[in-house]
Amino acid sequence: MARRRVSNPLALAVLSCLTERAMHPYEMSTTLRQRGKEISIRLNYGSLYAVVESLAKHGLIRARGTTREGRRPERTVYEITEAGAAEFEDWLAELLSTPVREFSSLEAGLSLMAGLPPDDVGMLLTRRTYALRAELGALDSMQTQAAEQSLPELFLVENRLRRALLQAELDFVTDLATRIQDGSYPGVKLWRRIHDLRGEGVSFEEISADPVRYLGEEGRFFQTSQK
Amino acid sequence: MARRRVSNPLALAVLSCLTERAMHPYEMSTTLRQRGKEISIRLNYGSLYAVVESLAKHGLIRARGTTREGRRPERTVYEITEAGAAEFEDWLAELLSTPVREFSSLEAGLSLMAGLPPDDVGMLLTRRTYALRAELGALDSMQTQAAEQSLPELFLVENRLRRALLQAELDFVTDLATRIQDGSYPGVKLWRRIHDLRGEGVSFEEISADPVRYLGEEGRFFQTSQK
DNA sequence: CTCCGATTACTCGTCCTAGAGTATCCACAC
DNA sequence: GTGTGGATACTCTAGGACGAGTAATCGGAG
Structure with missing residues (x-):
């Protein structure tokens, strides 16, 4: 797992969200939460924004544009790239097929x-x-x-x-x-x-x-x- | 678990070693390895030295002195304090008795x-x-x-x-x-x-x-x- | 005797994570 | 109309974890 450019499982969840449709980070967090995925995948804001930025840097997702309502903070909407879709499938396949040593x-x-x-x-x-x-x-x-x-x-x-x-x-x-x-x-x-x-x-x-x-x-x- | 001053489980292993006798950090690492504990507790040098320092800072262990052989790096031998022994027992008791949410x-x-x-x-x-x-x-x-x-x-x-x-x-x-x-x-x-x-x-x-x-x-x- | 690889003993810089903090807006109570 | 709680949408930074790197010594092979 160390060899992945972005190794936090939260990144996989982000890719999974963007497979369905383009979203801004906060929306990903609510989507994941609502579906109960935050029980299985550690989710907190610090990591979420860091992971999104890192995915963008590595070309696995891309910013589609920013919108702003009133004087609220800007929302950057992201979409998945082809490389990102491939990474998603490959990573998920690895998680399912390969046991890893975990420390309980x-x-x-x-x-x-x-x-x-x-x-x-x-x-x-x-x-x-x-x-x-x-x-x-x-x-x-x-x-x-x-x-x-x-x-x-x-x-x-x-x-x-x-x-x-x-x-x-x-x-x-x-x-x-x-x-x-x-x-x-x-x-x-x-x-x-x-x-x-x-x-x-x-x-x-x-x-x-x-x-x-x-x-x-x-x-x-x-x-x-x-x- | 967040409330412990030092939260890395490796710290518990360090306390466990020092319960037996005083040691320097590298000796702890070999002891743990030889007993196969590194399979259950993540052990790497960066964390080990950081954790030892942190334990010392919090008064759970104390440096007993440093020795040096030839021009080799100094070895600092640590011993457990009373507070450390108490922390060891309390922490271990918690690990055994209280399930925690883990992310696989x-x-x-x-x-x-x-x-x-x-x-x-x-x-x-x-x-x-x-x-x-x-x-x-x-x-x-x-x-x-x-x-x-x-x-x-x-x-x-x-x-x-x-x-x-x-x-x-x-x-x-x-x-x-x-x-x-x-x-x-x-x-x-x-x-x-x-x-x-x-x-x-x-x-x-x-x-x-x-x-x-x-x-x-x-x-x-x-x-x-x-x- | 000298070269090599293993062992001893640690250090360092980078990356990652957590989660408290900030700031805006809205709905509804009082 | 003003206070209060709860969403919305991030930002910031101290602290951790990691493991490659370093530097000395030792034992044995050639």
Whole structure:
């Protein structure tokens, strides 16, 4: 994605708007908002105007002219160019066909969770399951609303994806929390022991200097893992 | 998350390192890399040094002194402060317990997919399923390797999460691709019709100006959805 | 012994992003 | 008629993120 001249996904949304008809930036923002796309694509004014300017600079869109009503700020109306239409199709095709590494905050949290004692983590993850269930409920009621307006499912596929991923996260977190709490997740004993020792004033450095003494045979992997 | 003085997740990883022992920044980077955390937390030098400086400025870590070997660049060794330890626990607790809105590129793509004809989208999504399967395979073999080194599962939970989410994405995309291709996804007919018309030179503006004429009764939702 | 590539340890400049701020207009209440 | 809230339509700028670039050292091959 780094190789695109304009890499902010908002630029793709801009191109998508201009595929339908010429617009000025503020109109794009309201169009996107009204269609609920700002849930899937980060939209804020600073980025919008920057992205529009950048697209214009690279010849993917062009200013068609400026209009002014009364003493209001000028509105510059843009239209898409042929290069822009091509870029739109190519970029969209790439987004759909090629998975990219993404960094989620839960993943970051899990990767460092050993820094908190297991009981705390169990509780925190349980709390997360409540929040996730609430979000799922909200998504579902949104979907029902859309169905009532007979909006074809197609125009809200992105919500279906979010639902599926949220559900998978909920399943994963529920299972993990339970298994941390009942101690059946491999390594929890070791983990608890380390935090108990630290509570007794043994520093992490002392433990890792002589893991077998503090942790028993299970601690042996420390030696290999420390390179 | 905006309310944290230092908001880059890399800062959390830095705090996590310093919880174990004092280090200089470059050592943090190698430690994190060796433990595979750079897969879950974006790590690059520019950000690392910026983040360390910012943590120090806010009193969450402090320089313990600088050492120098030969004419090599100076190394500044940092240690965590009490405020930093508190921030670490609080922040980590938040990451684990509170879901945050995240923007994935697939979601962005899906939200705009109507801009490509359905047959193309079906093919692109199918291509994605191959890539996803390959990624799943790679993750699994990584996990096997870790198990061989008897590294407790706990220290790679983040990979389990990634696996679960990848699998959910694969299931979703597989289903979506099939249903777009066999036409059973609601709205595909309409979608195809619109692209056919555009192929015949009818602009999107003309269609949305008189949807029922071009699309039949199914096109009626256009009128309501256009505000 | 000297040359090369890898490793150590950071610096720098550029580009990007966020979102508060500004200024105008309109509708409607009081 | 005047105040108030909500659209409309941007602008500005501090702060982040990025990753190529730099410069020293070290170990081994020839």
